[in-house]
Amino acid sequence: MSDLEFFLYLLPFVLALSWTLNFFKSKKALPNLPPGNVGLPFIGETFGYLKPHPATTIGKFMEEHIARFGKIYKANLFGEPTIVSADAGLNRFIFQNEGRMFESSYPSSIDGILGKWSMLVLNGDIHRDMRNISLNFLSHSRLKYHLIKEVERNTLLVLNTWQENSCFSAQDEAKKFTFNVMAMQILSLDHGEAETEHLKKEYINFMKGVSRTAILEFIERKMVEKLKKMKSDGSENMEEDDLLGWVLKHSSLSTEQILDLILSLLFAGHETSSVSIALAIFFLEGSPAAVQQLREEHLMIARAKQQSAEKELNWEDYKKMEFTQCVISETLRLGNVVRFLHRKALKDVRYKGYDIPCGWKVLPVLATVHLDSAFYDQPHLFNPWRWQQVPFKAKVVKDMKLGHIPS
Ligand code: HEM
Structure with missing residues (x-):
């Protein structure tokens, strides 16, 4: 056996020993860890935790663990000692102390997929800068005057391809719509253009896990084109018509960071929104009363538009869509597009008598709160009207103070 083979042979044992020692060291220093299973080093209970289950349920793993250990429990997940929080109060505490006691900590595989400069994996100043750039681009006035028109235009494009009484896949249609909106907002690529189709093809390959090189090359080509245009037209005259233009004009990010x-x-933007739209269609199919009310709300706006000079939807129309907003909130609550987040404790934290050791992974689970009967009456029921009731709204505000985060 060569030295290298011997080393590789021993490596798992050394790592397992060091993990176990660390675990017991932290346990000794911090005696009041929440109850739970530690499981095997590395693998632990990760497979059970990630086992697929319907989005409108919390899954068997979570049900069994909460029944056995309560809403805050320890586990060995993603190769690390972990505190799982299905507790609304602790979840809120974690989000309120972002950057002070906890920070984002996604598995390193995410860096390989989205890149080491993705906002999801960044922390600290650079995260703040990237977030500011994105938020400044999506300013209130841009949402009000620009995005709303783009959303209407792309919705009509998709709807006009539907034939009466024909079948279609809600998910495919939702993907088409969100991709077109995102491609326009980010790179000014319009629906149906050869380049948009090219980007779509590269994005599908990227999502299949083929490679990120081809899609990054595409984006870089667009960046070079834009830079050339900025030079020839003068950057101060350039319209910030898309996020790429905005970033090039207003930031000093490197090429790698921009990509x-x-x-x-x-x-x-694409994965979350398209799944949410498909879920809304799925939930609405089971609720004819909600469809009827949505139709009435939209027909009322459409009729008023017929009398007005401006035919396109505007911010005032959007604000009138109160029941639509209830349908969106209920879809996000019941659909649980993002089930849980990845965080890490930056220091030893004590919460309701439990110790969360510094360096441990912390997983605030959103779905358990969304489906908790303490907060939502008949939580498995699609009931958009619950968001209308004044006492319910007041209860959500009160719950927020206690720790509930509405969708
Ligand atoms: C229904 C649609 C959406 C859902 C359910 C959703 C959900 C989430 C959640 C739960 C997070 C927090 C992740 C964490 O802190 O660990 C997040 C972060 C983020 N989302 Fe969304 N999102 C949606 C739409 C969008 C859209 C349309 C965009 C972009 C145009 C977007 C861009 C981002 C970015 C950049 C972050 C990271 C923010 C940061 O780290 O500061 N999301 N999203």
């Missing part, structure tokens, strides 16, 4: 930012925004 990761653009790719992760395309991913973050």
Whole structure:
């Protein structure tokens, strides 16, 4: 056996021993860890935790663990000692102490997929800068006057391809719509253009896990084109018509940083929104009364538009869509597009008598709160009207203070 083979043979044992020693060391120093299973080093209970289950349930693993250990328990997940929080109060405490006691800590595989400069994996000043750039681009006035029109235009494009009484996949249609909106906002690529189709093809390959090189090359090509245009037209005259233009004009990010930012925004915006739209269609199919009320709300706005000079939807129309907003909130609550987040404790933290040791992984689970009957009456029921009731709204505000985060 060569030295290298011997080393590789021993490595898992050394790591397992060091993990176990660390675990017991932290346990000794901090005696009041929440109850739970530690499981095997590395693998622990990760497979059970990640086992697929319907989005409208919390899954068997979570049910059994909460029944056995309560809403805060320890486990060995993603190769690390972990505190799982299905507790609304602790979840809120974690989000309120972001950057002070806890920080984002996604598995390193995310860096490989979205890039090391993706906002999801960054912390500290650079995270703040990237977030400011994105938020400044998505300013209130941009949302009000620009995005709303783009959303309407792209919705009509998709709807006009539907034939009466024909079948279609809600998920495919939702993906088409969100991709077109994102491609326009980020890179000014319009629906149906050859380049948009090219980007779509590269994005599908990227999502299949083929490689991120091709899509990054595409984005970089667009960046070079834009830079050339900025030079010839003078950057001060350039319209910030898309996120790429905005970033080039207003930030000093490196090429690598810009590429990761653009790719992760395309991913973050497209995957979440398309699943949410598909889920809304799925939930609405089971609720004819909600469809009827939505139809009435929209017909009322459409009729008023017929009398007005401006035919396109505007911010005032959007604000009138109160029941639509209830449907969106209920879809996000019941659909649980993002089930849980990854965080890490930056220091030893004590919460309700439990110790969370510095360096431990912490997983605030959103789905358990969304489906908790303490907060939502008949939580498995799609009931958009619950968001209308004044006492319910007041209860959510009170619950927020206690720790509930509404969708
Ligand atoms: C229904 C749609 C959406 C859902 C359910 C959703 C959900 C989430 C959640 C739960 C997080 C927090 C992740 C964490 O802190 O660990 C997040 C972060 C983020 N989302 Fe979304 N999102 C949606 C739409 C979008 C859209 C349309 C965009 C972009 C245009 C976007 C861009 C981002 C970015 C950049 C972050 C990271 C922010 C940061 O780290 O500061 N998301 N999203």
